[in-house]
Amino acid sequence: MTPSFTDVTIGQALGSRTIGVTRQDLVKYAGASGDFNPIHWNESFATGVGLPGVIAHGMFTMGAAVQLVTDWAGDPAAIVDFQTRFTKPVPVTDTTGTDEPGASIEVTGAVGALDEDAKTARVDLTVVSGGQKVLMKAQAVVRLG
Amino acid sequence: MSINPDLQGRSYPAAEVYDVGREKIREFARAVKATHPAHFDLNAAIALGHRDLVAPPTFAIIVAQRADAQLIEDPDSGIDFSRVVHADQRFVHHRPIIAGDRLVAELHVDGVRSMGGGAMITTRSEIFALSEDASRRNVATTISSILVRGEEQ
Numbered sequence: 521m522t523p524s525f526t527d528v529t530i531g532q533a534l535g536s537r538t539i540g541v542t543r544q545d546l547v548k549y550a551g552a553s554g555d556f557n558p559i560h561w562n563e564s565f566a567t568g569v570g571l572p573g574v575i576a577h578g579m580f581t582m583g584a585a586v587q588l589v590t591d592w593a594g595d596p597a598a599i600v601d602f603q604t605r606f607t608k609p610v611p612v613t614d615t616t617g618t619d620e621p622g623a624s625i626e627v628t629g630a631v632g633a634l635d636e637d638a639k640t641a642r643v644d645l646t647v648v649s650g651g652q653k654v655l656m657k658a659q660a661v662v663r664l665g
Numbered sequence: 666m667s668i669n670p671d672l673q674g675r676s677y678p679a680a681e682v683y684d685v686g687r688e689k690i691r692e693f694a695r696a697v698k699a700t701h702p703a704h705f706d707l708n709a710a711i712a713l714g715h716r717d718l719v720a721p722p723t724f725a726i727i728v729a730q731r732a733d734a735q736l737i738e739d740p741d742s743g744i745d746f747s748r749v750v751h752a753d754q755r756f757v758h759h760r761p762i763i764a765g766d767r768l769v770a771e772l773h774v775d776g777v778r779s780m781g782g783g784a785m786i787t788t789r790s791e792i793f794a795l796s797e798d799a800s801r802r803n804v805a806t807t808i809s810s811i812l813v814r815g816e817e818q
Contacts, residue, residue: 539698552689552696553727557746569747578751583697583723590701590722595713596761597703599722603755603808657753660722 522594525639525664534629534643537588540621541576541612549580563614571609576623578606581654585627585647589660592629592643600640601661604647608654625649632659639664668784668813669743673777677735679769682795683728687764690718697721710763720762726754729790729807732770736788744786744813752785752810760804767795768804775808782815 546560555577558565566574582604590596612622625647632644645658687707694704702709703719710718737744762768769792776787787810793801 545696545698549696552693553730555730579723579726579754580697582754583699583721583726586722587697587699587701590699595703596699596701596719596722597713597715597758600758601756602722603753605753606751 522598522663522665523592523641525634525636525641528631528634528641528664530631530634532631534588534592534631536626536628539584539625539627541580541584541610541623541625542621543574543612543614543616546574546576546580546612549577549583553577553579555579572611573613575609575611576625581606581610581625581647581649582658584625585645585655585658586660588627588629588645589643589662593662598663599660600663602659604645604658605656606654607656608649608652610649610654623649625654635661667743667782668777668779668786669741670777670779672736672742672774672786675736675774677732677772679771679793680735681731681769683731683768683770685720685724685762685764685766685768687718689727690720690724690764693724693727694721697723715761715763717764720764722756722758724762725756725758725790725792725805725807728768728770728792729809732772732790733788733809733811735772736774736786748783748814750812750814752812754810755808757806757808758804759806760802762792762794762804766804769793769795769801776810780812780815783813786811786813 633642647655
């Protein structure tokens with residue numbers, strides 16, 4: 521159930537989520553989204569354009585990070601606004617054939633602002649991979665009950 | 666080739682219709698590791714007051730990137746896709762995207778700013794759902810900036 525406006529306070533933590541990412545996840549995201557840029561699935565192409573290797577789609581990271589907010593909001597339709605800047609790439613090493621992820625993304629969230637008139641909360645997400653913030657100003661606005 | 670500065674203010678009208686299918690919502694939800702039942706289970710979506718399955722919050726990127734392709738593939742734009750980096754992205758949902766929606770996107774080039782040898786281009790897609798009577802309702806606005814790296818970057 522969507523939290524009630526009166527029950528939400530600034531600074532309230534939404535908890536955290538760890539997302540393991542494999543090369544296969546990137547292929548799945550490419551197919552689902554229609555974004556077939558080879559930097560997300562072909563090592564030699566990625567290094568050829570100066571990247572450290574295959575990197576995750578920024579939109580994969582953005583799309584996976586918001587789950588923390590959806591869980592809290594109780595209804596994906598309550599997320600009325602969601603934005604981010606992509607600051608660092610997320611390199612995904614090839615771990616095909618093992619049970620290990622090729623990258624790990626840590627997402628934490630907290631309520632950063634409340635809008636009394638709109639009855640909305642702004643959730644600020646911190647999204648880190650490999651010790652670096654990979655998204656900046658990752659903010660989701662949630663319509664509360 | 667450099668970015669055409671006259672792109673600013675240009676619009677591309679709504680082109681092909683995107684039919685939002687249940688299986689596409691499920692596929693996209695799995696691809697972003699979304700787990701909410703309203704993306705997968707019709708009864709769960711209806712219990713929350715929705716007409717059909719609810720798309721994940723970033724689903725509109727499919728429609729927005731198709732619209733962006735009109736600009737990127739426009740030979741007049743001067744954009745080399747292999748030098749494009751996604752810089753930022755925003756989704757404003759006027760109402761959720763629901764399975765069964767028939768969507769069209771109107772693309773607007775809101776900003777072109779040169780940066781070094783490259784350029785930052787900001788586009789906005791106004792996404793509309795078509796009704797049976799051919800009227801349309803704005804369901805989402807997506808805003809994205811892409812950095813087109815210059816030759817020396």
